[in-house]
Amino acid sequence: MMNDLLRPQTHTPPKPAQAAASLDLTRAPENPLRLLGDWVAHILSIAAVEPMYVTLATSSGAGVVSSRTVQMLDVEADTILFTTNFGSRKGTEMAETGRAAVSIYWRETAQSVNFTGTVAVADDAENDLRFAQDPRWVQASRAVSFQGRPLPDEAAQLAAFRALAEGHDPIARPPYWKWYRIRPDAMTFWEGHSNALNRRIHYALGGGVWSKGMVQS
Numbered sequence: 238m239m240n241d242l243l244r245p246q247t248h249t250p251p252k253p254a255q256a257a258a259s260l261d262l263t264r265a266p267e268n269p270l271r272l273l274g275d276w277v278a279h280i281l282s283i284a285a286v287e288p289m290y291v292t293l294a295t296s297s298g299a300g301v302v303s304s305r306t307v308q309m310l311d312v313e314a315d316t317i318l319f320t321t322n323f324g325s326r327k328g329t330e331m332a333e334t335g336r337a338a339v340s341i342y343w344r345e346t347a348q349s350v351n352f353t354g355t356v357a358v359a360d361d362a363e364n365d366l367r368f369a370q371d372p373r374w375v376q377a378s379r380a381v382s383f384q385g386r387p388l389p390d391e392a393a394q395l396a397a398f399r400a401l402a403e404g405h406d407p408i409a410r411p412p413y414w415k416w417y418r419i420r421p422d423a424m425t426f427w428e429g430h431s432n433a434l435n436r437r438i439h440y441a442l443g444g445g446v447w448s449k450g451m452v453q454s
């Protein structure tokens with residue numbers, strides 16, 4: 238007997254449950270960051286489930302790719318902001334190539350955004366300022382944990398975390414904890430349609446100017 242999980246599934250097209258304004262080339266802004274900002278404002282307004290956790294992909298200089306989830310902290314005029322460990326795998330790979338890619342999918346609105354771009358690291362003054370604004374327990378966890386390194390003694394790490402989190406002296410930003418900006422140079426906005434003729438608008442940056450057009454999905 239065939240396991241139910243292995244049975245061919247009926248294709249269920251994405252249904253925009255709480256659709257934003259429909260993706261329209263004639264009304265799409267010249268700067269795709271503005272469109273992303275509009276989409277983010279909408280998804281945040283409808284209490285979607287964790288809409289700011291996105292997939293960040295990087296590559297080593299030798300072309301070995303990797304990906305993981307990070308929190309998109311802000312959409313700025315020409316960049317998006319996130320934070321991570323400079324010495325993590327992603328940090329090392331971004332330093333090697335100067336590039337990253339982000340993939341976003343929101344089931345509530347059947348929208349997706351994919352972009353690639355160049356990476357810039359914030360300077361020490363901004364990193365110190367942003368670190369100081371984080372809750373103390375977040376600061377403590379960043380101070381006692383170095384992403385990707387082996388963890389031979391979890392109890393010792395927890396004790397170090399508690400000592401810091403429950404203390405009163407300011408916690409210094411560990412030099413490896415930094416904020417990053419991706420400046421997109423190609424962005425694709427995708428909108429799911431119930432007839433599976435999904436709609437996509439692709440933006441490309443050339444000579445400092447964005448061009449845009451519809452692409453088949």
Ligand SMILES: Cc1cc2nc3c(=O)[nH]c(=O)nc-3n(C[C@H](O)[C@H](O)[C@H](O)COP(=O)(O)O)c2cc1C
Binds near residue numbers: 306327
């Ligand atoms: C929901 C969620 C949000 C996360 N947000 C971040 C984040 O903002 N920054 C970060 O460095 N890691 C974040 N992580 C952890 C990363 O996914 C990853 O485990 C870690 O950064 C190490 O990645 P790397 O070894 O590929 O560099 C998050 C994980 C999840 C599941």
